[in-house]
Amino acid sequence: MGHIDITKTIQIVLTATEAADRANQVRKDPAVVVAAKEFMRDVHESTHSAARLVKASREAWRRTDRPRGGTSAAWA
Structure with missing residues (x-):
């Protein structure tokens, strides 16, 4: 079993700690906080827009359904 290089281990831990601190x-x-809030508003709005699109598409699909039991002038 190999030995643990304590110096290299300490360097790795310090590098990881510095990276975590910088990321925090x-x-x-402030600019990141503002951009993140704007992003979340955009995501919220786009989710609602997508839901409206799905609903409108579903309704249009139903409106264009061929009548049962025969053909209509629109489909003749």
Whole structure:
């Protein structure tokens, strides 16, 4: 079984800690906070837009359904 290089391990831990700290600073940056809130509003609106699209498409599909038991002038 090999030995653990404590110096290399400490370097890795310090690098990971610095990266996590920097990522946290970026997350809290005022411009990032504003952009994230705008993004969430956009996601919320696009979700509602997609739902409206699905509903309108479903309704249009039903409106264009061929009548049962015969043909209509529109489908003749």
